[in-house]
Amino acid sequence: MAKTLFDKVWDAHVVEQLPDGTCVLYIDRHLVHEVTSPQAFEGLRMAGRRVRRPDATIAVVDHNVPTTDRQAGIKEADSRLQVETLERNVAAFGVPYIPLLDDRQGIVHIIGPEEGISLPGMTIVCGDSHTSTHGALGSLAFGIGTSEVEHVLATQTLLQKPAKNMNVAVEGSLPFGVSAKDIVLAIIGRIGTAGGTGHVVEYTGSAIRSLDMAGRMTVCNMSIEAGARAGMIAPDETTFEYVRGRPMGPKGEALERAIAWWRTLPSDPGASYDKQVRLDAATIAPMVTWGTSPEAVAPITGTVPDPKEVADEAKRAQMERMLEYMALRPGQRLTEVPVDVVFIGSCTNGRIEDIRAAAAVARGRKVAAGVRALVVPGSGLVKRQAEAEGLDRVLTEAGFEWREAGCSMCLGMNPDKLTAGQRCASTSNRNFEGRQGPGGRTHLLSPAMAAAAAVTGRLADVRELAR
Amino acid sequence: MKPFTKLTAVAAPLPMANVDTDKIIPARFLKTIERSGLGVHLFDTLRYDAEGRERPDFVLNQPPYRHAQILIAHENFGCGSSREHAPWALLDFGIRCVIAPDFADIFHNNCFKNGILPVRLPRSVIDQLMADAKLGANSRITIDLEAQEVVRPSGERIHFDIDPFRKKLLLEGLDDIGQTLQHVAAIDAYEAKTQSERSFIPGIEVHP
Numbered sequence A: 001m002a003k004t005l006f007d008k009v010w011d012a013h014v015v016e017q018l019p020d021g022t023c024v025l026y027i028d029r030h031l032v033h034e035v036t037s038p039q040a041f042e043g044l045r046m047a048g049r050r051v052r053r054p055d056a057t058i059a060v061v062d063h064n065v066p067t068t069d070r071q072a073g074i075k076e077a078d079s080r081l082q083v084e085t086l087e088r089n090v091a092a093f094g095v096p097y098i099p100l101l102d103d104r105q106g107i108v109h110i111i112g113p114e115e116g117i118s119l120p121g122m123t124i125v126c127g128d129s130h131t132s133t134h135g136a137l138g139s140l141a142f143g144i145g146t147s148e149v150e151h152v153l154a155t156q157t158l159l160q161k162p163a164k165n166m167n168v169a170v171e172g173s174l175p176f177g178v179s180a181k182d183i184v185l186a187i188i189g190r191i192g193t194a195g196g197t198g199h200v201v202e203y204t205g206s207a208i209r210s211l212d213m214a215g216r217m218t219v220c221n222m223s224i225e226a227g228a229r230a231g232m233i234a235p236d237e238t239t240f241e242y243v244r245g246r247p248m249g250p251k252g253e254a255l256e257r258a259i260a261w262w263r264t265l266p267s268d269p270g271a272s273y274d275k276q277v278r279l280d281a282a283t284i285a286p287m288v289t290w291g292t293s294p295e296a297v298a299p300i301t302g303t304v305p306d307p308k309e310v311a312d313e314a315k316r317a318q319m320e321r322m323l324e325y326m327a328l329r330p331g332q333r334l335t336e337v338p339v340d341v342v343f344i345g346s347c348t349n350g351r352i353e354d355i356r357a358a359a360a361v362a363r364g365r366k367v368a369a370g371v372r373a374l375v376v377p378g379s380g381l382v383k384r385q386a387e388a389e390g391l392d393r394v395l396t397e398a399g400f401e402w403r404e405a406g407c408s409m410c411l412g413m414n415p416d417k418l419t420a421g422q423r424c425a426s427t428s429n430r431n432f433e434g435r436q437g438p439g440g441r442t443h444l445l446s447p448a449m450a451a452a453a454a455v456t457g458r459l460a461d462v463r464e465l466a467r
Numbered sequence B: 001m002k003p004f005t006k007l008t009a010v011a012a013p014l015p016m017a018n019v020d021t022d023k024i025i026p027a028r029f030l031k032t033i034e035r036s037g038l039g040v041h042l043f044d045t046l047r048y049d050a051e052g053r054e055r056p057d058f059v060l061n062q063p064p065y066r067h068a069q070i071l072i073a074h075e076n077f078g079c080g081s082s083r084e085h086a087p088w089a090l091l092d093f094g095i096r097c098v099i100a101p102d103f104a105d106i107f108h109n110n111c112f113k114n115g116i117l118p119v120r121l122p123r124s125v126i127d128q129l130m131a132d133a134k135l136g137a138n139s140r141i142t143i144d145l146e147a148q149e150v151v152r153p154s155g156e157r158i159h160f161d162i163d164p165f166r167k168k169l170l171l172e173g174l175d176d177i178g179q180t181l182q183h184v185a186a187i188d189a190y191e192a193k194t195q196s197e198r199s200f201i202p203g204i205e206v207h208p
């Protein structure tokens, strides 16, 4: 029978199928961070269990860490406790760890692919929903809860039932000024935040194939925002080129054997999907969210929608609540919405390509008066690369702050937070109420669009700046 | 894990869709290294104002619902972050069962690992249960996991579906890891086989 990419990776990792269809699924890579792991290690300790495969596990600190000077250590006692707890746990259980002051430290979903820890055809998990990012390599990568973190630490497996297959095909070439972020926001706008529930989404089509790995990771990253268990893109020459030379990946003859296997993974012709969606790339414009759910999104050329036009009572009430929280008026042009803060970073858009896109817009311009703009590279290596290219200077000369790597203002667990009522143009992935700080208002958009917002002081159509 | 068998309790009505895990427990409360104690922060921004005072209009602040053990909500409950702090906060507050038309996958999974029963029922039934729940303290709802039934205050019984494996683990309060370790021989065999077939995959080592 013709199989999908998901079917193939799944089948290659089934250790055993139980009578009711639940599978013991083998996990190739387990990524661990400080927020969702302490209770898992504690559970192991209490049960007298060990980590089954330290050599398939990697730990890093990212969520809590300061993005300013780090030599001074972490000031907040509770954040420091989580970081120190992880350090104690990795030492006690022999888990490989990238320390805070190492150049390779960064957001767990940035460093996995960057180091060659995440590879095609693998099963990859992490106690973090944006593990879907790694699916860009053609792996099955998904977020798990802390009990499952403990389960993987102890057994290197998970108990899972197969997901359903969903295909999102984006065909055609991307118009000028439109990026991977706009594609995925457009997809979520179309299918909704529960559109992928129970499914693994495989992204196909010429627009997806034309993306570089950074863009593919941006798309897969936000699969979870469409409710999907995971997102995947078939490995191809772009993937192999990316993997070549990654520090912890296979090299030489081993790499060639790996590539030979990876070539067998793309979906067979005629493979069928339980659900199928098609988008025409040519119709996608730069996107921006106006509400407190990623599906509340519109082209930058559009206006804030009017709840009066929504028939369903619950949906109308939800939209009214969103507009009240976001302090927006129905019919208001999105390009008239002023911003206070701009955040460029996160596992969605914290790669070198994203920083280049932002710097290209910022070059020779100035951050608008009264706007605070932060650029937080996704990893220490991204930061170093950007500095080698002089992008840090372009950005700081324009008035952006240039920070150390971490999650930062994506979720405000470290000191980088919005204050109540502040409005932020953010390249991250979630615009939930209070996500970036209590009372903060988030507009999700691409790095180029975020830079455009920084220099104009409002949500702006980046295509107009480029002209 | 505490087994879940039968529960008769007050149900709190929360007629909201897309209740995300940031709403259930905001990120600033995730800086704990323990599982317990999160109940006071459950639904923090809905429950308290900026000064930390209770908002009287929020359901869990109202007398009949302060000890609710069942929560009834609308579509896509638990979407967003994978934080298990969300079910921990619900459990610490005392919620043992959430009833909604559907749930986000990771949250749904996390509930079972913590002895919380997520019940999926069609929206039309949710609307009836929501109306029952709004009646307050004397309007108790019963959840019978063995029989797979929700019993309305009127006595009407409503069947719900549940994965048989999950049901067994909940009824017995069994830990997944113990279950899986019964298959350790199969895991050993799988590892041996793939380590030769996929020997091109190196182990992880962090060199200074």
Ligand code: SF4
Pocket: A062, A063, A107, A108, A109, A128, A130, A346, A347, A348, A406, A407, A410, A411, A428, A429
């Ligand atoms: S950058 Fe944001 S979404 Fe990504 S792992 Fe960090 S907190 Fe989560």
